[in-house]
Amino acid sequence: MSSDRILNFAIRFGFLILLAGLVLYFSVFANGFASPRSAVFILQSVAITGILALGVTCTLVVDGFDLSIGSVATSALMLSAYAMVVLELSAGMAILMCLLMGAGVGLVNGLLIVKFKVPDLLATLGMMFLLIGLQRIPTQGNSIATGMALPDGSTAEGSFSPAFLWFGRERLDLVLENLLPVPVVVFLVIAVAIWVFLDFTRHGRLMYAIGSNQKAAALVGAPVSRNKIAAYMISGVMASIGGILLAARLGRGDIASGTNLLLDSVAAALIGFAVLGAARPNAFGTAIGALFVGILLQGLTMMNAPYYTQDFVKGAVLVIALVFTFYLSSRRGAGAG
Amino acid sequence: MGETVCEIRDLRKSFGQNHVLLGIDLELRSGEVTVLMGANGAGKSTLVKVLCGHHRMDGGHMTLAGAPYAPHDAAEAIARGVVTVHQSIDDGVIPDLDVATNLMLDRLTEPGAGLFVRDAKLRARAAEVARGMGLTVDVRRRVADLDIADRQMIAIARAMARAPKVLVLDEPTSSLSAAEAERLFSLIDRLRAQGVAILYISHRMSDIRRLADKIVCMRDGAISGVFAQAPLDYEAAVAAMLGHKMTEVDITPRRGNAPVLECAGLQLQPGRPPIDLTLRECEVVAVTGLLGSGKTRLAEIIYGLRRPAGGTMRLDGAPYAPRDARAAVAAGVFLSPKDRGANAVIPDFDIADNMTLPFLGAFSRLSLLSRARQRDTVGEMVDRIGVVCRSPRDGILTLSGGNQQKVMIGRWLIEPCRVLLLDEPFQGVDIGARRDIGRHIRDTAAGRATIVLVAEIDEAIEIADRIIVLNEGALAGEHVNENIDLGRLVAQVSGPAPMLATETTA
Numbered sequence: 001m002s003s004d005r006i007l008n009f010a011i012r013f014g015f016l017i018l019l020a021g022l023v024l025y026f027s028v029f030a031n032g033f034a035s036p037r038s039a040v041f042i043l044q045s046v047a048i049t050g051i052l053a054l055g056v057t058c059t060l061v062v063d064g065f066d067l068s069i070g071s072v073a074t075s076a077l078m079l080s081a082y083a084m085v086v087l088e089l090s091a092g093m094a095i096l097m098c099l100l101m102g103a104g105v106g107l108v109n110g111l112l113i114v115k116f117k118v119p120d121l122l123a124t125l126g127m128m129f130l131l132i133g134l135q136r137i138p139t140q141g142n143s144i145a146t147g148m149a150l151p152d153g154s155t156a157e158g159s160f161s162p163a164f165l166w167f168g169r170e171r172l173d174l175v176l177e178n179l180l181p182v183p184v185v186v187f188l189v190i191a192v193a194i195w196v197f198l199d200f201t202r203h204g205r206l207m208y209a210i211g212s213n214q215k216a217a218a219l220v221g222a223p224v225s226r227n228k229i230a231a232y233m234i235s236g237v238m239a240s241i242g243g244i245l246l247a248a249r250l251g252r253g254d255i256a257s258g259t260n261l262l263l264d265s266v267a268a269a270l271i272g273f274a275v276l277g278a279a280r281p282n283a284f285g286t287a288i289g290a291l292f293v294g295i296l297l298q299g300l301t302m303m304n305a306p307y308y309t310q311d312f313v314k315g316a317v318l319v320i321a322l323v324f325t326f327y328l329s330s331r332r333g334a335g336a337g
Numbered sequence: 338m339g340e341t342v343c344e345i346r347d348l349r350k351s352f353g354q355n356h357v358l359l360g361i362d363l364e365l366r367s368g369e370v371t372v373l374m375g376a377n378g379a380g381k382s383t384l385v386k387v388l389c390g391h392h393r394m395d396g397g398h399m400t401l402a403g404a405p406y407a408p409h410d411a412a413e414a415i416a417r418g419v420v421t422v423h424q425s426i427d428d429g430v431i432p433d434l435d436v437a438t439n440l441m442l443d444r445l446t447e448p449g450a451g452l453f454v455r456d457a458k459l460r461a462r463a464a465e466v467a468r469g470m471g472l473t474v475d476v477r478r479r480v481a482d483l484d485i486a487d488r489q490m491i492a493i494a495r496a497m498a499r500a501p502k503v504l505v506l507d508e509p510t511s512s513l514s515a516a517e518a519e520r521l522f523s524l525i526d527r528l529r530a531q532g533v534a535i536l537y538i539s540h541r542m543s544d545i546r547r548l549a550d551k552i553v554c555m556r557d558g559a560i561s562g563v564f565a566q567a568p569l570d571y572e573a574a575v576a577a578m579l580g581h582k583m584t585e586v587d588i589t590p591r592r593g594n595a596p597v598l599e600c601a602g603l604q605l606q607p608g609r610p611p612i613d614l615t616l617r618e619c620e621v622v623a624v625t626g627l628l629g630s631g632k633t634r635l636a637e638i639i640y641g642l643r644r645p646a647g648g649t650m651r652l653d654g655a656p657y658a659p660r661d662a663r664a665a666v667a668a669g670v671f672l673s674p675k676d677r678g679a680n681a682v683i684p685d686f687d688i689a690d691n692m693t694l695p696f697l698g699a700f701s702r703l704s705l706l707s708r709a710r711q712r713d714t715v716g717e718m719v720d721r722i723g724v725v726c727r728s729p730r731d732g733i734l735t736l737s738g739g740n741q742q743k744v745m746i747g748r749w750l751i752e753p754c755r756v757l758l759l760d761e762p763f764q765g766v767d768i769g770a771r772r773d774i775g776r777h778i779r780d781t782a783a784g785r786a787t788i789v790l791v792a793e794i795d796e797a798i799e800i801a802d803r804i805i806v807l808n809e810g811a812l813a814g815e816h817v818n819e820n821i822d823l824g825r826l827v828a829q830v831s832g833p834a835p836m837l838a839t840e841t842t843a
Contacts (some may be wrong), residue, residue, distance in 0.1 A: 101338075202700075212684055219642075
């Protein structure tokens with residue numbers, strides 16, 4: 001019937017239409033919104049959140065959840081600063097340490113959940129606290145910057161290497177000079193990679209199977225534990241990449257940064273459920289979800305909405321997206337069954 | 338015969354363009370068990386859902402005890418006296434609460450119920466309800482700790498606490514063993530004697546023979562036959578349901594070629610007698626026995642999910658001791674588990690992904706999946722085993738139970754194997770699909786050993802070259818499927834189990 005068709009159309013394209021409408025509205029009413037610079041600014045504002053959100057999407061796919069991503073990102077921020085400023089290591093070394101730390105945390109999370117049977121929320125919540133505490137211990141709770149006093153009385157002589165800062169600050173030429181920031185490129189590359197991995201590879205398909213019916217997946221011989229651990233490791237690595245980019249942008253190991261990362265990226269992944277009526281975690285939706293929040297905030301900022309309304313707006317978007325996903329899909333399910 | 342309690346006239350229901358019920362006429366009389374038979378997709382569940390207020394009817398009318406009846410929701414249906422016990426038991430009970438709370442749950446939600454729950458009083462009333470139903474469980478036990486049959490009884494007892502006029506039972510025996518089912522039947526007898534009108538939906542001929550006062554057959558959304566005169570003509574009922582006459586399955590048992598799987602002194606559980614078993618190429622062996630006889634345990638041991646308590650297995654002559662399912666699949670031993678909803682179906686996936694799940698590797702290069710190759714293989718398999726669907730990209734849950742099961746079995750026929758284990762492949766499957774599945778299993782049996790684990794003897798006889806009877810983890814009998822002495826077979830299934838250190842002769 002036609003009402004069914006409208007419902008189906010709304011479920012599939014409602015969110016994208018809302019996004020297009022939003023872009024159109026801001027283009028007309030917010031001066032300077034419809035420009036490449038503004039578009040890039042939006043991308044830049046969501047790049048780090050988006051990368052974390054793509055990681056959390058992988059854990060959502062295996063029916064898990066990773067609460068530790070925010071603290072993994074800030075740990076990577078502090079670790080890279082510590083490696084370069086205090087230990088005076090090279091940029092490559094610092095990045096490698098961060099990635100290994102992310103993978104290691106993911107591995108521990110995965111083992112806690114798979115081997116020790118700790119529920120995912122609790123295991124990653126514990127890990128979150130552990131990391132928030134751990135990243136403060138080496139510097140006695142202080143931020144890290146060149147010239148800071150160390151616990152042993154000396155001063156930190158090292159500094160962020162230009163090669164490292166390149167990741168956070170360099171803008172590549174694309175049509176316009178100095179248009180594309182490196183974090184945006186990293187975000188887009190990772191988004192495509194995760195999308196291809198989840199939607200088009202055998203391993204991605206197995207992860208979805210595990211998330212949908214773990215027992216059935218195990219009974220066809222799928223290595224369930226290994227896949228779940230892999231999902232948490234991907235999540236950890238993504239979070240550490242986010243942390244590296246944040247450090248490279250800030251140029252110092254700021255202890256107070258990144259507090260919003262967890263909630264923002266989880267919101268982006270959940271908003272992604274509503275995109276194209278997927279009603280399940282998916283990389284494309286997550287990227288769109290991150291963009292949606294970015295566009296909304298940028299547009300509102302350009303229309304002089306005060307900064308303190310931002311969280312309210314994010315929350316409202318999330319609630320609407322969840323209604324899209326769960327209420328409309330359940331109506332569709334009831335109509336068909 | 339009692340008076341008519343519920344009358345349905347020209348009931349119609351459509352979902353979009355899909356016309357599911359095309360004018361149903363049905364009468365339910367008090368003190369009578371009306372059995373509703375119908376292949377999957379005939380519209381039985383839709384009819385039940387209209388009756389219990391889950392769906393609104395599009396046309397026609399219903400009366401209940403003389404008054405018009407058109408429930409808006411399940412609560413109204415229950416309040417009017419139409420109570421339904423659904424197929425999946427756990428919809429009817431709350432497993433973490435005790436029996437008493439479960440029995441009295443509806444009372445707790447009544448308007449006027451006090452703020453605090455008085456446990457002693459609750460238990461006393463629950464015990465009264467339980468006694469009235471002939472239940473002997475301790476009302477303080479947690480429902481999750483009870484066996485399936487008891488949980489089912491609790492669900493029904495809960496329904497009966499409302500003193501309903503009409504009780505609808507949707508395939509209540511689908512997960513019960515014969516002994517458990519018999520307890521359920523005596524409960525139904527008791528309710529019938531109390532004057533309740535019972536609508537009983539089932540595929541199982543043994544249930545139907547035991548209970549039916551009247552048989553109503555549905556096919557393609559319409560009533561295709563009503564049988565009310567004793568003695569009931571079961572064969573005509575099956576024919577009315579299927580639209581063609583039930584043909585006797587005649588199997589010429591095959592001997593089988595070289596041994597594929599040899600079990601020597603296999604002990605299913607500690608303290609049980611060891612089992613020697615040889616499965617040969619090309620033969621289909623049915624393993625039958627009651628719930629708890631060790632059928633599933635045997636399958637799990639062969640598939641690497643459990644370790645035997647003793648003994649060894651050889652696959653094609655080489656020692657075989659799989660560590661897990663993965664190792665078993667790699668060795669060419671496949672298992673289609675029972676309870677497909679819990680153990681096999683990936684609800685979020687479409688038909689193609691569900692069917693190719695175990696062998697995604699064969700459809701991908703460098704891990705990238707080839708949808709075209711998936712589509713070709715699945716399309717061919719869908720045609721071969723006769724899955725009724727619009728396209729292989731349909732969601733698996735859009736299919737009827739029988740078609741879902743065909744997909745689950747087709748999954749394991751994509752790649753050749755040495756041993757194919759099918760645990761209850763006919764569970765929740767209509768007779769038409771059951772025939773299709775059975776025929777296909779036999780047609781493809783060359784080149785492997787096939788083991789079918791079924792509780793129903795009928796199903797075993799329908800499919801097997803050889804039937805093996807398990808009884809409490811011990812081998813109780815072995816028959817070539819030709820002129821079987823049914824009495825002896827049934828005695829082996831239900832009789833006392835062979836004990837350790839006793840010679841088991843078949």
